[in-house]
Amino acid sequence: MRALRLASLILLASPGCETRGEPCQFILGKNEVSAKIPTVGVVEWSLAGAAPSSARIVYALDHAAPSILNRGGEAPVRLDDANHRTLLLGLKQASSYTFHIEAVRNGQTCLSPNYVLPTTGRFATSPAVTVNVSQPDKRDPGFIVTSSGTSVPNSAFIVSSMSCRCVDVNPLSIPTDAATL
Numbered sequence: 001m002r003a004l005r006l007a008s009l010i011l012l013a014s015p016g017c018e019t020r021g022e023p024c025q026f027i028l029g030k031n032e033v034s035a036k037i038p039t040v041g042v043v044e045w046s047l048a049g050a051a052p053s054s055a056r057i058v059y060a061l062d063h064a065a066p067s068i069l070n071r072g073g074e075a076p077v078r079l080d081d082a083n084h085r086t087l088l089l090g091l092k093q094a095s096s097y098t099f100h101i102e103a104v105r106n107g108q109t110c111l112s113p114n115y116v117l118p119t120t121g122r123f124a125t126s127p128a129v130t131v132n133v134s135q136p137d138k139r140d141p142g143f144i145v146t147s148s149g150t151s152v153p154n155s156a157f158i159v160s161s162m163s164c165r166c167v168d169v170n171p172l173s174i175p176t177d178a179a180t181l
Contacts, residue, residue: 022049024110026101029083031115033091038121041088043075045101047110052103055079059088059099059117069139072097093122 030044043057060072070090077086091097096119101112133139 022105024103024112025049026103026110026112028112028115030085031117033118033120034087038123039091039093041091041097041099041117041120042085043088043099043101043115043117044083044085045112046083047103047105050105052079052105052110055084055101055103057086057088057099057101059091059097061092062096062098062116077101077103088117091117091120093120095120 025048027046027048028043029046030042032042034040034042041059055077057075057077058072059075061068061070064071070092073088073090075086075088077084088097088099097117098114099117100114101110103110103112
């Protein structure tokens with residue numbers, strides 16, 4: 001009897017399992033890193049059965065040291081986009097991430113299994129910049145995106161809690177629509 005109770009608890013805690021309503025069956029259509037911006041993940045997915053009323057993708061940097069502040073995030077899913085196409089932003093260069101999908105339908109949350117995003121790429125023209133933080137205990141997680149103004153034409157800087165990268169941004173080649181990433 002004790003083994004039966006334990007098995008019931010394991011099934012209730014398993015991703016994608018529900019005790020009532022439709023079963024959760026996720027179909028992952030695309031799981032890749034953008035060819036145009038190597039630190040952007042692209043995920044397309046669907047859920048068998050009734051459409052969800054809301055969804056998000058939760059992602060985490062694999063094997064992140066406790067000292068790393070930006071260890072992942074959440075990407076809201078625009079359900080009206082084809083294949084629930086979602087971009088995972090703020091990823092670190094040459095890093096591995098794991099993600100799962102949380103979708104709500106009929107008041108119940110469906111939780112996908114964990115998926116592994118392909119390792120992110122590197123920017124070819126990315127000079128190393130040292131960031132000195134005077135009060136590390138007061139810094140917040142996340143990143144800042146800024147431009148160089150006129151001193152370094154066509155460049156943008158992405159400063160995270162751990163590093164700074166320069167990105168060549170020719171205004172004519174930057175995709176403005178998420179579907180092109």
